[in-house]
Structure formats: C-alpha cells, structure tokens
Amino acid sequence: MKKNLLAATFLIVLLLLVKLSSAQNKIVVFQSDFGLKDGAVSAMKGVAMGVSTDLKLYDLTHEIPAYNIWEASYRLEQTVRYWPAGTVFVSVVDPGVGTARKSVVLKTKSGHYIVTPNNGTLTLIAASLGIDEIREIDEAVNRRKDSQKSYTFHGRDVYAFTAARLAAGVISFEQVGPVLPKQVVSIPFQQAVLTGKTIKGNIPVLDVQYGNVWTNIPDTLFKQLDPKVGDMVNVTISYKNKQVYTGTMPYCQTFGAVAEGKPLAYLNSLLQVSFALNMGDFAKTNNVASGGDWSVEVRLK
Known part of the structure; x- marks a missing residue:
C-alpha cells in the first residue's frame, strides 16, 4: 500500500514537472518597435531580471518600423520555430496601448509562448504553428508592482513581467489568466x-x-x-x-x-x-x- 502511494505521488510529481518544463527553459526573447536609442528595451530587461537573475535574455529585433503590426507578425513567423520549445517571446508593437485590446499569452502547438497584445501580431504564427491555448493576462496578479498608474508602457509593466515569471517557473501557464477562445485578431492577406x-x-x-x-x-x-x-x-x-x-x-x-x-x-x-x-x-x-x-x-x- 505504501509503495503504491509513493509510486502514485512520484507519478503526479513527474507529470507536473513535464507540464511545467516547456515553460521553464528560462529563455526570454524580446521584439519591439522601440529601437535602441533610449532606455525602453533596457527597462524591459531590467524588469525581467528583477523576477529572476537566472533568466537568459535575447533580442529578436527592436527595429520593427513604428506601429507596423504586420512586420511584427512576420518576424515572429520567421524566427520562433528555430528556438527551443518552452522559449517565451515578448512582442511589443502596440499602437493601441492602454485601449481595450487584450493582453495575451499564446502557447503554440510547438510549445512556444508569445506574450503580446492581441492586435494582429499573432496572425502568422497562429496559422503556421497552431494554437494550443491562449490566455488573457490577469493584470491583478501579473503586473509589475506599483505600475497601475502607467498606461503607456505595458511592454515593461505587463509583458516583460509576465514573460519573466512564466519563463522562470514562478507561475505556470494556467496562472497567466483565464482561457480565451482559440482565435486571434488577424490581418487579412493573400494566402499562397x-x-x-x-x-x-x-x-x-x-x-x-x-x-x-x-x-x-x-x-x-x-x-x-x-x-x-x-x-x-x-x-x-x-x-x-x-x-x-x-x-x-x-x-x-x-x-x-x-x-x-x-x-x-x-x-x-x-x-x-x-x-x-x-x-x-x-x-x-x-x-x-x-x-x-x-x-x-x-x-x-
């Protein structure tokens, strides 16, 4: 009986570790239209390191043309598949920052995570890698402390913070926030x-x-x-x-x-x-x- 209980406990722990492992490779990749002329990108990385200094932070690009959601979508499509499963991407091209557009984390069927406004940025990656699940970020929990008065830098206060917590294993994907339907805001284009x-x-x-x-x-x-x-x-x-x-x-x-x-x-x-x-x-x-x-x-x- 005791052996069976131990075996069952071990199995449960193993399943939990497997479930969390794809979100815990400690890699965060940043993309934005901020450029590198000021401290915006550094601020996002600082927030991430404040969550865990064990994180590995990389850049996809910060040279997306200003407000160009389409190009943000393409750069994710061009890049995500080449990173290990479990990598967390932060994509901030957000002309609607502070408006009613949803802040989400999409988990692809390949096991990658994209933290971004749901404003069209996910158009191509959702189609090519598929949507395993998508969750709205619960800002009551997953938001940088004392940042509620800031409405124009969600990349720092919400996205970098949530991505770091997810990548470091501070939260599970389920703790990001409520599940949303498996659909994203999409930009129309001519399919091949x-x-x-x-x-x-x-x-x-x-x-x-x-x-x-x-x-x-x-x-x-x-x-x-x-x-x-x-x-x-x-x-x-x-x-x-x-x-x-x-x-x-x-x-x-x-x-x-x-x-x-x-x-x-x-x-x-x-x-x-x-x-x-x-x-x-x-x-x-x-x-x-x-x-x-x-x-x-x-x-x-």
Whole structure:
C-alpha cells in the first residue's frame, strides 16, 4: 500500500514537472518597435531580471518600423520555430496601448509562448504553428508592482513581467489568466494558392538589407509548376489590387547566375519564392513594399 502511494505521488510529481518544463527553459526573447536609442528595451530587461537573475535574455529585433503590426507578425513567423520549445517571446508593437485590446499569452502547438497584445501580431504564427491555448493576462496578479498608474508602457509593466515569471517557473501557464477562445485578431492577406498555372501569394516582408522581395509562396507549391533552373518566370506585383510591377526573369539558384543589375527569381533561406536584382535593390528600383495589402502572381512563361 505504501509503495503504491509513493509510486502514485512520484507519478503526479513527474507529470507536473513535464507540464511545467516547456515553460521553464528560462529563455526570454524580446521584439519591439522601440529601437535602441533610449532606455525602453533596457527597462524591459531590467524588469525581467528583477523576477529572476537566472533568466537568459535575447533580442529578436527592436527595429520593427513604428506601429507596423504586420512586420511584427512576420518576424515572429520567421524566427520562433528555430528556438527551443518552452522559449517565451515578448512582442511589443502596440499602437493601441492602454485601449481595450487584450493582453495575451499564446502557447503554440510547438510549445512556444508569445506574450503580446492581441492586435494582429499573432496572425502568422497562429496559422503556421497552431494554437494550443491562449490566455488573457490577469493584470491583478501579473503586473509589475506599483505600475497601475502607467498606461503607456505595458511592454515593461505587463509583458516583460509576465514573460519573466512564466519563463522562470514562478507561475505556470494556467496562472497567466483565464482561457480565451482559440482565435486571434488577424490581418487579412493573400494566402499562397495555385489556380490553374498561376500561383497567387503575398509579399510579407522585404530583405531589408539588400532590397530583395520575399513572398509567402513555399517551394512545395512552386514545384507544382515543375520549374527548371533557367526557366523564365512571369511576375506581377500589386498593391491593393493595383498593378505596381510586371516583368519576366529567370529562375536561378544563385544571384551570380545573372548579370549585375539584372532580375532573378530564387528560393530564399526559408525556401520561399523571392525576387532580386544581382548587386541591386529590387524593391527600391520597382517601388515595391510589403504587408497584407501587397500581392503577387507567378507563372512560368
């Protein structure tokens, strides 16, 4: 009887440890549109270290263009999957700070956590990694002490504080706050689809350093056109359904496959169809930007 009781107790403890382990790798990754010109990012990290000096704090980026919720969504999509399960992300691009938008923690089906306003930031990650559960932050518990009079820095007072408590194991995910329906505020955009011999997609982001144009068209969909290296690709890019660019370029594996200044289609590091000028800036040259309102059509000539 005593052995059975001990075994049952051990099993319960083990299950609890397994349940908490994915939230206790002590890693917190920060993203914002704050930039690094002032002390905002440092303040968030200071709050996190005040919860536990055992935490490991990293930056995704703080150079999201001001108020650009779409790009915040994309940078999470670009990055989260490469971090260990249990990593807690803080994403603060929050033009509606202090308003009725909900502050949430989303747990993906891959076991990652994103602490953020539910304002569209979760659009892409919810679709790609899936929603295991989403909880509204209970600010009566998960808010920095004596910060109630501050309405404009939830990144410091609510998000960094809650993320640190979760990552350090001070609270469980269940203690974040009440469960919400498995849906998020989403920004509309053109999904990648094949219709006949034409693929339609979106331009989620630019390769900001070089001006290359990245699409959301995966290699698996592009391969359904049966492209061969050197085949010519017809590309049409539109903004709010108004054509901005149309042209033809070869499908290549490397930038150097075309002459300097010439366009090419290629697969980027995420294996998505992209466009570039060899040693040039495709986006600037052709007045192309990115976001939910930008769409692209691709077909082989």
